Amino acid sequence: MLRRLYDWTMSLAARKSAEVWLAFIAFVESSVFVVPADVLYLPMALARPERAYRYALVATIFSVLGGIAGWFLGHYAYEALAKPVLEFYGKLDAFEQMRGSTSADMILLLLITSGLAHLPPMKIVTILSGAANVNIWLFIVSAVITRGARFFFLAWLLRRYGEPIRHFIEKRLGLIAAAAAAVLILLYAILHYYSS
Structure with missing residues (x-):
């Protein structure tokens, strides 16, 4: 099933309506x-490098809007809507465990790592943020910064290095993003240690 979804998403890049599909995928990826x-x-950015930053802006805006929808889903409709979505993806038990034991600071850190590296998946963190009553404005600012940094960094790489960087990104993006997330976690731990 996942491979079919991936292939279908890749086929959208060749369509004239690709930008609309990018907005749609960015929106729903952040919540479901x-x-x-x-x-x-x-x-899309490789096919039209002159539009790489425009596509990054579209992806950022709609990813953040989707994240806000996920926050509202977790905050106002957890039992009715969010719980069945998490159950469908087999993430309900892990989510419930995180929900019961995660502080607001940790959720903010998860939002940063998720926004930059999809660790954990964005939809989990957006729903968790709403269910745990994380301040909506702090959530929005964090999502804008992290999602924007991810998409605009990719745009910069693609504009500067073109096709060769695509293979590098596709093979190592998870590793690069995980390393960046590890550095952020380490910095957070150091700051938290010295502030207490």
């Missing part, structure tokens, strides 16, 4: 969809 917007964004 499995495939990240990157799989559509990358081929």
